[in-house]
Amino acid sequence: MTETFWGPWLAFGIAVVVAVIGAFLFTFIVAGIVKLALRKRPWGKMFVRYARRPFRAFVLIIALWIAIDGFLPLGAAGGDDASHTMWDTIIDRTGGIAAIAAATWLLIELVRFGTELALGHYRIDVPDNRIARKIRTQVLILRRVAIVIIVIIGFGAALLTFPAVQTFGTSVLASAGIASIVAGLAAQSVLANMFAGVQLVFSEALRVDDVIVAEGEWGRVGEITLSYVVLDLWDDRRLVLPCTYFTTTPFQNWTRSGSELLGAVELDLDWRVSTARMREHLKEVVAATELWDGRTVVLQVTEATGGYVRVRILATAKDAPTLFDLRCHIREEMVAWVRRTNPDALPVQRVLLTDGAGDASGDHVRHEDPTPTGQTEGLFSGSADAEARAAQYTSAIPVVTDGEASDRDPR
Structure with missing residues (x-):
């Protein structure tokens, strides 16, 4: 009796050990x-x-499934045929779900391997990396989409192992009705962000490592997912924005077609500044620094109002961080040069002080009223010519004199 009971279990244990070793x-x-x-x-x-x-997990699950399904001594444990059928169903269903999970894991790892292999050929830590950034952004989004699809298919395949929900699983995988469900939910925020993320990547409006300005913040695109974009700001903060933000709100992309940029430095100086000498010193400043890329440097006077002369300096650099440092360097050098060599050009404010009695030297000029009423002559008033000009615009409007007004006034 004992040998009859333990014999099948011993064979089952040996089968399991052989399956694991195999x-x-x-x-x-x-x-x-x-x-x-x-x-x-x-x-x-x-x-x-x-x-x-x-792969090891998948092979081990298949081996154990075969060993358990073939050597589990259900007859030695007693019970009727119905219980045996129930145990066979449980074993087959458990083994099938475990094998599907392992296969899903294997496919996900193969997708990760393929994308990492593709990304290895396109480095973004080089100066001219526009193509690499585009490829990297698209590959990362494709990897996320592929992983989501694999997981959904694996989940649907697991559902198909249950006879009661095979119809539901088939509809999830193959029914055209799922298209209407997706279309109905696409207006919701989650799926809207997913579609916006895919749209951003394949329209090349935004790429990983792009330098952009969004919400008044300057930073680099650190990560693009199916639902949000992470910006690495210049002060080490992180700004997280939904993908729909970049499809509905204007933003600045400083590296859309290239990283080279043109920046401006403006100085308000006195009218006595020598722009010729200032221009010569500017050329010496940019020639002595590696921040300037050698493309453009211009000094121009753009304003001469309000008691100041506005000098604008334009210079180019290879990228946005370098341009910021170049602007600061030029501003500092030019301010130091003005203080050192041309102090008369420093911005000053002039105030003319006079007493109420007039000039003691007798040179004070008294201005006569140009009109009998003391009104200053203007473009449309104060003189006969001005009144004639005004009449051209008001001839259609009846003009009432003081005498006519008093006659019409019943009071």
């Missing part, structure tokens, strides 16, 4: 063959690293 031997042999075949490929070790664990 699975590890099989994965070891496959790994050796793959390493041997890819030994001359630079990405061979990376492929093995990504695929090793999910």
Whole structure:
């Protein structure tokens, strides 16, 4: 009786041990063959690293499923045929779901391997990286989309293992009705952000490492997901914005077609400044610094009002951070030069002080009233010519004199 009871269980234990050992031997042999075949490929070790664990899990689950389904001694435990059928169903369903999960994990790791391999060929830590940033942004979004699709398919395949929900699982995977559900939910914020993220990437309006200005903040695009964009601001803060922000709100992209930029430095100086000498010194300043890219440097007087002369300096740099440093450097050097060599050009305010009695020297000029009423002559009043000009615009409007007004006034 004892041998009859323990014999099937001993065989079952041996089958499980053999399945585990066989699975590890099989994965070891496959790994050796793959390493041997890819030994001359630079990405061979990376492929093995990504695929090793999910592949081992998948093979081990299949081996245990076969061992348990074939050698589990249900008859030794007693029970009728209905209980045996129930246990067979549970084993098959559990093994199937576990195998689907392992296969899903394996596919996700293969997708990650493929995207990392693609990203390795496009570096963004080089000066001219516009193409690399575009490829990196698109690959990262495609990886997220692929992973989401794989997970949904895996979940649907797991549902198909349950007879009661096979109809539901089939509709999730193949029914055209799911299209109407997605279309109805697309107006919601979550899916709207997902579609906006895909639109941003493939329209190339925004890429990873782009320098942009959004919400009045300057920073680099650190990450683009299916729902939000992370900006690495210049002061080490992080600004997180939904993807729909960039499809509905204008923003500045300083690296859309290139990283080179033109910046301005403005100085308000006195009229006695020598712009010729200032222009010569500017050329010496930019020639002595590596911040200037050598393309453009211009000094111009753009304003001469309000008692000041406004001098604007335009200079170019290879990117936005370098341009900011170049502007600060030029501003500092030009201010120091004005103080050192041309102090008369420093901005000053002039105040003329006079007493109420007039000039004691007798040179004070008394202004006569140009009109009998003391009114200052203007464009449309104060003289006969001005009144004639005014009449051209008011001839259609009846003009009432003081005498006519008094006659019409009943009071």
